[in-house]
Amino acid sequence: MLDQRRRTVLKRGTAVASLGLSTAGCLNSLAGSGDLEALSVAYVPIYPNMHHYVMTVEGLYDDVSADVTPERFASGPDVVKAFAGDEIDVAFFGVTPAMVLVDREKAAGVLTANSSEGFHVMGTSAFADLYNERGRDAFSRFESREGRKPRIGAAPDGSVPDVVLRYWIERDLDLGERESVVSKSTVPPARTPQAMASGDLDATMIQEPYATAIGDGDSDFQSVAWSGDVFSDHPVTVMFAQVRVLEATDLARELVSAHLEATEFIREHPETAAEHASAIIGSGMSDERAAAAMESKAANFYTDPYRIADPTERIARYAADVGNTDAVVSNEELFHFDAYDAVSE
Incomplete structure (x- = not known):
């Protein structure tokens, strides 16, 4: 049933004319369907990249005309560096690193959303x-009582959890510059539960499943806030592609179609996807x-890039305000909606 629907979507998508794209501030309409025989897909092994795991195990990449090779990276900065150096074709990573690359005139675009509102602030009791x-x-x-600022862990500066943490303190709570309020430590997500348990952190802005791991059956740790309440509908990770992939019109549509199938699978078979x-x-x-x-409200997975368009504009303005980008990156520069439009009609 999935195979039949997938091929129907692909057939329908390839019959729709491309609508054009803007990237890196000066993207013109993309034409043609240049062929790529091989496609490298990069990911960091984190929960928000759920679509990639489903696409891999369920064979959804098999409907992509290019030969797909997944490439695993240890950290987000490593993926961003490889993408910037044209070493990979497609990447699953955060929307804010994608903005930074486009701000630096990287010719690339967001094909799909992956996840949104994906963090909890977990704290000691x-x-x-x-x-x-x-x-x-x-x-x-806390500072008056303990004689120090609260120690909060998060991913590296400029990452989505880092930006949302800063937004929470500076805009949502209106407490002033983050550095004057908390001591932020860069802690990889997988190491955060141990850092919390050992007393190295008082709180963390953390994704699933580590938020569940920190709070699971342990009264010493509790949820302080959910990022969806801090910054409604904010995107987390996206599927980001080099312009050579976007120019290969059929290939871009095939990727989006496979991603849509993964979204359907996640919704219908959440335990298997997990x-x-x-x-x-x-x-x-x-x-x-x-x-x-x-089961967490921080586990939100979907494909539709339009769903994150408005909150992405808000993140872009904030990223420019705090100096993560030199200018506000517009949706026209960042997104490539054409492939989604073609396969979702």
Whole structure:
């Protein structure tokens, strides 16, 4: 049934004319369907890249006309560097690194959304209780009581969780510059539960399934805030492609079609999708924990790039305000809607 529908979508998509694209501030309409025989797809083994795991295990990449080779990277910065150097064709990574590349005149575009509202602020019970009682005043009260600022862990500067953390403190809570309020440590997501348990952090802006892992059955740690309440509908990761992929019109549509199929699979078979993620991510992630994380409101997976268009504009303005980009990156520069338009009609 999935195979039949997938091929129907592809057939319908290839019959629709391309609508054009803008990238890197001066993208003209893309024409033609240049062929690529091989396609490298990069990913970091994190939960928000759920679509890639489903596309891999369920064979959805088989309907892509190019020979797809997944390439695993240890960190987001490593993927961004490889993408900037034209070493990979397609990448699953955060929307803010994609903005930075486009701001630096990289000819590339976002084909699909992957996930949104994907983080929890998890805190020690001491910090969480204080926040629940005092709200925004919890930070100053904590500093007065402990003689130091709260220590909060997050991914590297410029990453989506880093930007959302800064937004939470500076805009949502209106506490001033983040550096004056908290001590931020760069901690990889997989190491965060251990850092919390060892007392190295008071709180963290963290994705699933690590938020579930930190709070699972442990009264010493609690959820302080959900990023969807901090910055509604904010995107997390996207499927980002080099301009050579976007110019290969049929190939771009095939990728989007496979991504749509993955979204359908995730919604209809969430536990199996979680098992696929667990199998590829590894690093001690159990099937049970991956499946439990699917129940979290921080587990939101879909394809439609239009769904993240408005919040992406808000992130772009904020990214420029705090100096992550030199200028506000527009949706016209960042997104390639044509392929989604073609296969979703």
